[in-house]
Amino acid sequence: MDISIIALTREFFDLYCEIGIQSYRQYYLHLWEDKDPTPYIDSSFTQNVLDQEMAHPNDEHFIIYNGTLPVGIFKAIVHSEIAPYTSKEAFLLEKLYILKEYSGKGIGTEVLNFVENKAKKLNKKILWLDTMKKGPALNFYLKNGFEILRERVLEFSNVLKSERQMLILYKTI
Numbered sequence: 001m002d003i004s005i006i007a008l009t010r011e012f013f014d015l016y017c018e019i020g021i022q023s024y025r026q027y028y029l030h031l032w033e034d035k036d037p038t039p040y041i042d043s044s045f046t047q048n049v050l051d052q053e054m055a056h057p058n059d060e061h062f063i064i065y066n067g068t069l070p071v072g073i074f075k076a077i078v079h080s081e082i083a084p085y086t087s088k089e090a091f092l093l094e095k096l097y098i099l100k101e102y103s104g105k106g107i108g109t110e111v112l113n114f115v116e117n118k119a120k121k122l123n124k125k126i127l128w129l130d131t132m133k134k135g136p137a138l139n140f141y142l143k144n145g146f147e148i149l150r151e152r153v154l155e156f157s158n159v160l161k162s163e164r165q166m167l168i169l170y171k172t173i
Contacts, residue, residue, distance in 0.1 A: 001066055003110045008054070008061035008073075016063055017045040019073050023097035031132070031154075031163040039156050044095070064098065064111060072098035074111055076118070082128050082149070082168065090170075091119035093129040112144050119173055126170045133165035146171045 008016050021041055029035040043049065053059040058079055064072035073095065080092035093115050098107050119127050130152065131137045146169040154164045 001105055001107065001110075003107055004065045005062050005111065005114050006065065008050075008063060010054070012063060013047055013050050015070055016050065016061060016073050017047070019063065019070055019099065020045040020095070020097055023072060023099050026100040027097075027135075027137075028132075031159050033158050033160060036158065039158050064107060066102060066105075066107065071102040072096070072107060072111070074115070076115055078122065080128070082126075082170070085126055085128075085170075089125040091115070091122065091124040091127050093127060096129075108140060109144060116171070116173055124173060127173055128168060128170040130166050130168055132163070133167050134163070138167065138169075141169050144171075 024037060024041065024045075028037060028040075031037070032040075050061070053075070054061065058077055060076045060078060062074050062076075063070050064074065074093065074097070075095040077092040077094050079087040080090050080094075081087040082090050082092070093112075096108065096111060098111075116127055128149065129141065129146070131141055132154075133151070149168040149170045152166050152168055154166050
């Protein structure tokens with residue numbers, strides 16, 4: 001695989017949103033009443049949301065390519081507190097979505113290595129993220145050295161009650 005990770009610029013907002021929406025729908029429709037993830041998509045993958053997030057120097061967005069093909073996206077928050085760690089100590093991988101047809105090919109591991117190296121350069125103590133308690137993402141993160149910090153509940157009201165359980169994972173770096 002010829003993986004490259006490119007920082008998001010305004011000219012690629014549409015592509016970022018398209019990949020984010022497509023990959024989210026491939027994995028997470030089962031979480032939502034009527035299989036309608038509009039509340040999440042509207043809070044994550046619109047031009048307006050990206051404008052606001054990109055204006056904040058703490059937020060970083062990337063597009064993942066396999067050769068010249070865009071195959072995923074991710075968002076990191078450089079300084080993000082998670083008790084007992086301060087924002088100076090903790091780096092958050094807030095979103096990581098890879099198109100289903102490229103899953104299981106080592107791309108996610110490449111992204112985790114990229115993010116971990118960024119965090120190390122900033123002298124962070126941990127890399128952390130949220131993941132659904134049920135589903136393949138949890139096993140992927142555990143296999144890549146993450147540990148469970150604690151549970152939390154997904155706050156969107158349209159998420160089925162049976163699917164709201166999430167885990168906060170961390171990895172000491």
